[in-house]
Amino acid sequence: MVMDIQKLDDFFIVSQVIEGNVNAFEHLMKKYQEDVLKIVRKHVPVNDVEEITQDIFVRAYQSLSGFKKKNRFKQWLSVIAVRTCYDFWRKRYRSREKPITELSDRHRDWLQHLSAVQSHLSYHEAAQKKEACELLNAALDQLSAKERIIIELVHLEGLSGKEAADLLGWSVANVKIRSFRARKKLHGILAPWIKEMEGR
């Protein structure tokens, strides 16, 4: 008999897993894998997506007894996902090499073309370019792990201070202060690039 996993109550599945039915966890995984992947794809490099997603589900399984009926499973899992991504960067930053700050000619050309962006279509096309992705990574790589996650959640994703604080387990005041500092630092990183948009 094939069970419709969308119709099964999350708390029922969780209680099944806690009672020892390990395989029931697969239902939760299948139900929420796409939501978790969406989060992970935004926060970690392509090559690490699969490994981090697996870590998130393993962490979720291990802390399943902490899941309360009043919480929504998706939200609870999102918290684990974001914190795992943050942990990934904390570990990565300890052993990383110095980030690249010099722009290549290809990046300079892309930046100069941005000044000509007028329509929504060309704006969307510009965002899809490989150079845009590389520059975004280069900018984020110059931030610390804490600044990075704050910039991603608050400034790039558009979450409120409260939402980001709930996801990271920080206080709202802490999020606001870090967000302000990180944004200032990011502006400093982007300043020479904005000059490049004027042309050499």
Next chain:
Amino acid sequence: MTSIFKKTDLLTSILRETYRLRETANNGDAGCAHTMERIRRIGPLPTGNDMKMWFEHVVWRLSPAVLALILITAFFVTRLDVWSAHEVFSLFENTEEITLAQLFIQ
């Protein structure tokens, strides 16, 4: 010529859009089979009926209160004038009993 603010806005909005596009990028999957393999290796989760787990949990929960109690007791013990009370007590204890007759003789 566009202002520096407009350029900053343009660059940040394009980078924001690039970030959003990552979400839909068709790369990497959850690797369900591999994850379930790892989870099966971990095995069933410890149940709440486990006495040892319960005891450990209670001990950890009570530890801050116990620590506070120890500190408060230590504070009061050091503040208490135990030594002088002991001295007074020993004074009474060592005092020789003098009879009324002895007092007159002296």
